[in-house]
Amino acid sequence: MNRRGFLQLMGASSVVALTASCNRNGLVTGTLPGTTDLARFPEKTELILLTDRPPQLETPIHYFRQDLTPNEAFFVRWHLEGIPTSVDLRSFRLNVSGHVRQPLQLSVDELRSRFYPISIVAVNQCSGNSRSFFEPRVPGGQWKHGAVGNAKWTGVPLKSILDRAQVKAGAVDVSFNGLDAPPLPSIADFVKALSIDHARDGEVMIAYAMNDQPLPMVNGFPLRLIVPGWYGTYWVKALSDIAVLPQPFSNFWTDKAYRIPTAPNGTESPKELAKDTIPINRFNVRSIFVRPEAEEIVHPGIPNEIEGVAFDSGYGIRRVEVSTDGGANWADARLDPEIGKYSFRRWRTSWTPRTRGQYRLMARATNAVGETQSKAQWNRSGFMWNVIQQVDVKVA
Amino acid sequence: MRQKPNIFVLSLGLLALLGGCGDPANTSQQYDHGIARAKMDSMLDSNADSPVHTIVMPHDEPAFPPGPGRDEFVTACVVCHSPRYITMQPRFSRTTWLSEVKKMKDVYGAHISDEQAVQITDYLFSINGKAGTGQGPKGTYGE
Numbered sequence: 001m002n003r004r005g006f007l008q009l010m011g012a013s014s015v016v017a018l019t020a021s022c023n024r025n026g027l028v029t030g031t032l033p034g035t036t037d038l039a040r041f042p043e044k045t046e047l048i049l050l051t052d053r054p055p056q057l058e059t060p061i062h063y064f065r066q067d068l069t070p071n072e073a074f075f076v077r078w079h080l081e082g083i084p085t086s087v088d089l090r091s092f093r094l095n096v097s098g099h100v101r102q103p104l105q106l107s108v109d110e111l112r113s114r115f116y117p118i119s120i121v122a123v124n125q126c127s128g129n130s131r132s133f134f135e136p137r138v139p140g141g142q143w144k145h146g147a148v149g150n151a152k153w154t155g156v157p158l159k160s161i162l163d164r165a166q167v168k169a170g171a172v173d174v175s176f177n178g179l180d181a182p183p184l185p186s187i188a189d190f191v192k193a194l195s196i197d198h199a200r201d202g203e204v205m206i207a208y209a210m211n212d213q214p215l216p217m218v219n220g221f222p223l224r225l226i227v228p229g230w231y232g233t234y235w236v237k238a239l240s241d242i243a244v245l246p247q248p249f250s251n252f253w254t255d256k257a258y259r260i261p262t263a264p265n266g267t268e269s270p271k272e273l274a275k276d277t278i279p280i281n282r283f284n285v286r287s288i289f290v291r292p293e294a295e296e297i298v299h300p301g302i303p304n305e306i307e308g309v310a311f312d313s314g315y316g317i318r319r320v321e322v323s324t325d326g327g328a329n330w331a332d333a334r335l336d337p338e339i340g341k342y343s344f345r346r347w348r349t350s351w352t353p354r355t356r357g358q359y360r361l362m363a364r365a366t367n368a369v370g371e372t373q374s375k376a377q378w379n380r381s382g383f384m385w386n387v388i389q390q391v392d393v394k395v396a
Numbered sequence: 397m398r399q400k401p402n403i404f405v406l407s408l409g410l411l412a413l414l415g416g417c418g419d420p421a422n423t424s425q426q427y428d429h430g431i432a433r434a435k436m437d438s439m440l441d442s443n444a445d446s447p448v449h450t451i452v453m454p455h456d457e458p459a460f461p462p463g464p465g466r467d468e469f470v471t472a473c474v475v476c477h478s479p480r481y482i483t484m485q486p487r488f489s490r491t492t493w494l495s496e497v498k499k500m501k502d503v504y505g506a507h508i509s510d511e512q513a514v515q516i517t518d519y520l521f522s523i524n525g526k527a528g529t530g531q532g533p534k535g536t537y538g539e
Contacts, residue, residue: 050480052455052478053477054477083453085453087450139492142484184475184505186505186507217451
């Protein structure tokens with residue numbers, strides 16, 4: 001739990017404890033980057049702690065040895081301090097309003113019993129996953145590669161709900177709000193929107209189950225918007241309000257935040273920031289090493305299993321190439337059977353290093369429409385990282 | 397060691413009010429959408445049979461060392477987020493810290509005066525600044 005140089009207090013969330021915490025002065029002496037704190041939040045296992053209030057928790061890479069990321073290990077990212085900590089299913093309603101003929105107020109039970117359920121296995125990835133690898137460094141959540149997870153989501157297609165509400169002609173956007181609330185009235189509530197066509201594509205869904213279990217509270221209990229192939233910022237947690245709009249949606253979280261340069265992979269130069277930006281949208285292609293992990297020691301003369309996961313926005317991963325010599329030579333990895341087009345696609349290869357020494361492993365994924373990974377990439381917000389990953393291992 | 401306990405108590409009281417720490421006077425009050433802000437000591441992880449699902453968030457916040465600007469930092473910043481938002485960052489230049497403070501003030505809507513913004517920037521730079529980058533616009537609010 002210890003972050004070098006900091007006094008910390010765990011335990012009771014009482015004002016007394018807080019007062020004690022804030023009245024004792026620790027000394028900030030050490031450098032902070034590079035240290036890893038673990039923390040255990042309700043309904044979660046020990047995860048990498050970025051921030052505690054609101055919580056931002058990262059999944060340790062070894063959990064990606066499983067095709068479906070366990071709920072208790074799934075990453076957590078909230079924007080506003082006022083996150084829901086208690087939900088009464090007797091009074092909770094999903095409200096559908098706005099440019100519709102039949103506004104709805106649906107309980108979770110009604111969603112389960114009055115709509116035909118679907119399940120989809122889909123990756124959710126934070127827009128800022130891997131932000132800490134951008135150089136020069138950029139401010140924001142300093143994620144490594146674990147702000148991502150793959151789960152089976154079960155619920156109701158958003159289209160079914162919108163059809164039940166009878167969307168009027170002329171609808172443009174659909175906005176989504178959750179139970180989280182800003183700590184000050186001057187701070188914008190976290191609300192996101194999709195175009196009406198996207199919202200009605202039959203794949204965007206409202207999930208009441210994650211890997212066949214209720215969602216953990218910090219992952220969006222009781223309902224979460226699932227936007228397959230799109231970055232996590234659209235996957236509104238604790239979804240409570242859907243509004244159909246006859247005009248384009250506009251607020252801080254789409255007009256000013258979560259925007260990317262228009263160049264491929266959201267790239268721009270630190271010396272010349274892009275003038276034109278657009279809202280972040282679908283995933284680019286990437287691959288993440290699962291093993292070996294960075295700094296892991298492997299042994300010479302015996303086969304070492306190398307594996308990882310690759311994913312994209314739904315075209316499907318078609319090829320993953322692996323290099324064990326820093327990119328000089330590449331060979332195709334074997335792909336596991338496809339679980340679903342929005343799922344992790346596992347890849348494997350075997351590597352028998354002949355001699356001891358330092359090796360640089362690399363993996364490069366390509367999807368069905370030929371999109372592949374970046375060689376270099378930077379943007380001011382630290383979004384959409386998909387640089388070909390390098391893992392330095394010692395053979396000893 | 398410079399402290400102003402009254403400010404701490406004030407800001408922490410505000411934090412408790414705003415931070416989802418609960419309404420100590422009411423164990424069953426229902427808010428919009430069925431959010432129940434239960435009394436702190438009655439908050440337990442709910443079991444699967446209960447229609448009320450409740451968690452208790454841990455608090456695990458680093459305390460910060462004394463120094464010029466600390467009070468302004470605690471009052472203006474920690475009210476909305478954990479100090480870990482600072483400690484998780486790499487060491488940034490003073491210019492970068494200033495732009496972060498301005499972003500919080502001008503874009504996110506934090507209640508920070510121009511004068512406080514300078515004091516907070518100086519404090520953040522003093523605890524997590526990149527060596528050799530403090531010359532810039534020190535003590536000013538300008539770009």
